[in-house]
Amino acid sequence: MSVVFVPEKLRSKVEVNQETLQRLLEENDQLIRCIVEYQNKGRAAECVQHQHTLHRNLIYLATIAEASPSPGTEKTADSV
Template identity: 95%
Template sequence: MSVAFVPEKLRSKVEVTPETLQRLLEENDQLIRCIVEYQNKGRAAECVQHQHTLHRNLIYLATIAEASPSPGSEKTADSV
């Protein structure tokens, strides 16, 4: 199961660490490699299963990125 999968009731309690993000990126890399391999072998059912997991991981990463402040968005005392 994906490291990004967290049940709804626990989502607000999960702390996102750099290690978690790195593991997720590594998992996505492996998923992409598996998808390409299965596509080359004509095994569509396996592709779809891995594509769903990859999609879920990417949505999770996008949600984290959206919730994180961008580096230039914080106002300083000089800019106010």
């Protein structure tokens, strides 16, 4: 189950580390493969369900990326 689906009150207890991010990326890969397969079979309802999950995962990853400091923007003792 994606960390995205963890209730808000428990989400702060979930540590976002490289392993968590990698699992989400792997899940997204699988979701995309399923979406393509269902599209090829003409099964739109299943596509939509997986597209919603993929969208939620992507929004979560984007939120994490925005909250993370960019490389090179961290303040050092020399820059103060």
